[in-house]
Amino acid sequence: MSRDFLDYIASRYRRHGFESPLNWYRNFERTWERTAAQGDNTITVPAMYLTGSKDWTHRYAESIGLDMxxxxxxxxxxxxxxxxxxxxxxxxxxxxxxxxxxxxxxGH
Known part of the structure; x- marks a missing residue:
């Protein structure tokens, strides 16, 4: 990442803190619990998942049984x-x- 971009990101955290981005992860299990009763939530339109080989999230999803x-x-x-x-x-x-x-x- 460029130094300008890193400085920008740091300025956002200085202004707003890190709590809000972390709240999604803190509430992760509750999100699954609250949406479990919604039935079949299969996404039927074409979808793409891009990942990096050094990103842990794909392996984490597999470890908790999430079958994308x-x-x-x-x-x-x-x-x-x-x-x-x-x-x-x-x-x-x-x-x-x-x-x-x-x-x-x-086709787009």
């Missing part, structure tokens, strides 16, 4: 080597290319 293919009837997963959780900043050109490919494959 069960949640999405047309899921395309793409992994780039040498990227972590902030894939849009780390591999911006790759991400943009994959988004363009995905949209073209869906």
């Amino acid at each position: 293919h069960r949640q999405c009837s047309d899921l395309r997963i793409c992994e780039v080597i040498e990227a972590g959780h902030w894939i849009g900043q780390e591999q911006a050109e790759w991400v943009n290319g994959k988004i363009a490919e995905f949209l073209a494959s869906t």
Whole structure:
């Protein structure tokens, strides 16, 4: 990431703190509990999941039994080597290319 971008992110945390971004993770299990009774929540439109080989979230989802293919009837997963959780900043050109490919494959 560029120094300007890092400075911008740091300025947001100085102003707003880190509590709000962490609240999603703190409430993670409750979110699943509250939505469990909604029945079949299968996403039926084409979906794409981009991940980096150094991102822990994909492996975490698998470890808790989250089957993204069960949640999405047309899921395309793409992994780039040498990227972590902030894939849009780390591999911006790759991400943009994959988004363009995905949209073209869906007729957009």
